[in-house]
Amino acid sequence: MTSQDPAGPGTRAGATLVALFLANTLSWGDRALLGVVVDPIKRDLLLSDTQMSLLNGAIFIAFNLVAGVAISHWVDRGNRKFILLVGVAIWSIATAFIGAATGFASLATALVLVGVGEATVFPVALSMIGDLRVPAERPRAVAMFQAGTFVGLVGGSILAGVLAAAHGWRWMFVMCGVGGLVLMVAMVFAVRDPARRTDGLSLDATADGDARGAIGRVLTTPGFVPLSLGIGFLGTVGAVLGAWGPAFLQRSHHVPLAEVGAVIGPAVGISGIAGTVIGGVLATLLVRRRGSARAGLLVPLIATPLATPFLALFVFAPTLTGAMTATAMMTFLISLGVAPCxxxxxxxxxHRVRALASTLMLFAFGLIGSAMAPFVVGLVSDVLAPGYGTESLRYGLATMIVTPAVATLLLLFAYRRLTDLAPRLRDPATAAVFH
Known part of the structure; x- marks a missing residue:
């Protein structure tokens, strides 16, 4: 095996990377479905904004993240292809069963299973990418994988709006669940689990025999905690757009249900894909040019604070055109930094805890971005609803304007802390790359 293709033949490695991209696309596409049909589900099941924010945020994310930590320990030791296939099957079947929900409890149960199934994708993907690509190439490979997030959000939003308008939200979930099972069958033939490699910028590679010890080792790595928290605050913009963007457009800009996905999808998707890919390429160039792994963080350190005025414009723009222009700009700027981080x-x-580390980063991303942020928006919306009516959601969204600044400060702290890594690296030849 060559360093360029540790998984074997190039077509095999390429097919695996494409399959990982499609799995991520499917995962985020399914997550987008509920956000598009918030108002129809609220009416049919008699739920509040707070309950919907719990369903689309805290409940889903809590089980997704807890399951992810356990699964990641398995991923670092087990057959990654098998784990991924099981995950796709679980969340696709659970997505279909959302269509049979009769109330808060049954809807929550189905979403918990979706969250558990989707918890397999990220640790499997980052673990495999670490074996499929050499360290200097990983930011670009991760960026291509992460681009599936926005492809999924676009496709899921558009598909959900069209299918829900034509067949109702229940059948929309059923059809999307069946589509996931079709992809799972294709992945049986496309995915190959590559040999695990030990090169790259890694700390002491002694075995971590138990999950608690492994978690402790990862969390005590200098810079890892502020980096993860920064990633969490980076995730608030995308999570809130997914959870509340469609409802905001319907309530404040009077966009019809059948059209809401087509309106918000391209603004988020095209700019998100462009930002993710460009961010990965820029980070790769910076790492190569400066000979420093932490150089990739310069991308979000510059781009993230620039998103703040566009987030404010999205919330308070008087016209739909202004809101969508702001959405595109803030999504582009935020997405520039996700893959490098x-x-x-x-x-x-x-390499022995790579999947676990990726899951702990995702834990922060999900807890802060996907759970807390949508919940805060929904809660503020409910509190202000008696005085502001449908416009209360606008002021709930306004609470997120400070998050890019918080993310920037955390990433800056992580950038400075990474200089402490060098003495802890076992291989002196790799130490200099962090300076």
Whole structure:
């Protein structure tokens, strides 16, 4: 095997990377479905904004993240292809069963299973990418994988709006669940589990025999915690757009249900894909040019604070055109930094805990971005609803304007802390790359 293709023949490695991209696309596409049909589900099941924010945020994310930590320990030791296939099957079947929900409890149960199934994708992907690509190439590979997030959000939003308008939200979930099972069958033939490699920017590679010890090792890595928290605050913009963007457009800009996905999808998707890919390429160039792994963090450190005025414009723009223009700009700027952060975080630790490290980063991403942020928006919306009516959601969204600044400060702290890594690296030849 060559360093360029550790998984074997190029077509095999390429097919695996494409399959990982499609799995991520499917995962985020399914997550987008509920956000598009918030109002129809609220009416049919008699739920509040707070309950919907719990369903689309805290409940889903809590089980997704807890399951992810356990699964990641399995991923670092087990057959990654098998784990991924089981995950796709679980969340696709659970997505179909959302269509049979009769109330809060049954809807929550189905979403918990979706969250558990989707918890397999990220640790499997970052673990495999670490074996499919050499360290300097990983930011770009992670960026291509992460681009599936926005492809899924676009496709899921558009598909959900069209299918829900034509067949109702229940059948929309059933059809999307069946589509996931079709992809799972294709992945049986496309995915290959590559041999695990030990090169790269890794810390002490002694075996971590138990999950608690492994978690402790990862969390004590200098810079890892602020990096993960920064990733969490980076995730608030995308999570809130997915959970509340369609409802905001329907309530404040009067966009019809059948059209809401087509309106918000391209603004988020095209700019998100462009930002993710460009961010990965820029980070790769910076790492090569400066000979420093932490150089990739310069991308979010510059781009993230620039998103703040566009987030404010999205919330308070008087016209739909202004809101969508702001959405595109803030999504582009935020997405520039996501792949460099995740790529660096997985390179900061031993290959033996790479999946666990990626899941802990995702834990922060999900807890802060996907759970807390949508919940805060929904809660504020409910509290202000008696005085502001449908416009209360606008002021709930306004609470997120400070999050890019918080993310920037955390990433800056992580950038400075990464200089402490060099003495802890076992191989002196790799130490200099962090300076």
């Amino acid at each position: 995740f790529a660096l975080g997985s390179d900061m630790v031993s």
